[in-house]
């Protein structure tokens with residue numbers, strides 16, 4: 106059935122080998138693979154769980170982690186929750202998650218209670234905000250960091266596993282030797298002040314991996330969390346391709362349901378489109394327009410590129426995407442399938458849409 110997302114498990118395995126080599130062999134870091142970009146696809150998760158280089162399997166949603174917690178643990182991987190937990194989900198967190206990222210004491214207290222009910226110790230990573238301004242205690246507020254650590258160390262069922270930072274997500278701040286060194290500094294100060302050893306200093310996501318190649322990842326950062334670099338081969342700091350990776354791990358396929366020669370400019374007064382936006386049209390004269398049966402409900406139209414480079418995406422609505430196939434060398438027919446490579450947004454939405462089937466290359 107179409108539309109479908111064809112997941113190439115061999116290529117994903119190749120990307121995993123490549124990022125593992127950089128992160129573990131060259132960077133001396135533990136490897137946390139992030140599964141949320143592909144909505145924790147079960148075949149992908151099984152491949153990741155069975156890969157010997159992977160130390161942690163992480164996702165932002167407990168629902169996703171639930172689906173693979175067992176197989177991850179069977180294979181000796183720790184499960185990790187990346188998004189700061191909701192109060193509403195703490196019971197599931199201590200059950201399915203081995204390490205959760207936290208920044209709020211009220212939530213950590215609840216995790217402590219729930220872990221106590223299960224008779225376990227729950228690991229937490231304290232998030233430090235180095236200026237990207239999403240989650241974490243602000244790095245300049247050292248008193249707040251120390252006060253949080255002091256209370257955490259007093260909680261019976263919580264283990265402070267380490268500290269971490271997230272960059273290049275909200276604020277688009279690029280990880281560098283100087284800002285990540287500040288994270289290492291915070292870790293060392295905590296260790297000194299409280300006489301403890303922190304297991305993990307987690308230096309960011311796919312935007313940090315480029316520092317290894319440049320020899321600029323600060324000494325002391327000992328973990329990276331990789332989603333997009335594994336799934337699509339991207340260094341997300343500068344948008345370069347990582348050595349040994351490919352970007353066509355996923356191919357989106359959609360079927361043509363209408364193919365007609367029509368003008369490129371709509372006729373009549375222009376209002377707003379289905380999403381309240383004022384559209385822009387380019388006059389290309391009479392063109393061959395193909396409608397494919399997939400829409401903005403299923404994918405991100407700005408984050409997909411036709412494999413046939415002579416096709417242009419003209420636009421779309423909830424359930425339709427309109428292509429200009431005029432210049433293509435292929436004589437498209439109704440019923441033909443058009444293929445696309447995806448960016449992060451396209452991957453995220455197609456993997457999450459209940460209307461997009463999955464197929465696998467193994």
Ligand SMILES: *Cc1c(COP(=O)(O)O)cnc(C)c1O
Nearest residue numbers: 139187271310311330331332333
């Ligand atoms: C999504 C996420 C990641 C992975 O990011 P990529 O850019 O896909 O590697 C890592 N850490 C946190 C906290 C995240 O939310």
